[in-house]
Amino acid sequence: MLSKKDIMALYYDGVELRFRRKKHPRGLKGDHDPSASEINIYTANIVSEYERDITILHEFIHARNDRKDFFDENDEGCEKVEREAKQTYRNRPYVLGLIKELYKF
Secondary structure (H helix, E strand, C coil), rough: CHHHHHHHHHHHHCEEEEECCCCCCCCCCCEHHHHHHHEEEHHHHHCCHHHHHHHHHHHHHHHHHHHHHHCCCHHHHHHHHHHHHHHHHHHHHHHHHHHHHHHCC
16 A cells, blocks of 8 residues: 555655646546656546545556556556555545645645
């Protein structure tokens, strides 16, 4: 599960969290761009606060995995990340609280 330590490491590494009003060209809710140290959340593709929160956690997990050089080549990779995001949301709500505090939203 995503931890406070993971979030702090990403924050100190300079990972930015950006909310985009436009739609993603491929209809994604979010993406992580390691080359720009950026997590983008596409609010036009999100219909609820819960979906936004899960998307944020999902993208932070991708960022953590990229930082630690975890790479899952099979198609199940995103499904694993989604399960981990939901598990973090349920079991460690303080992680999302830390993200909200650090990134001021």
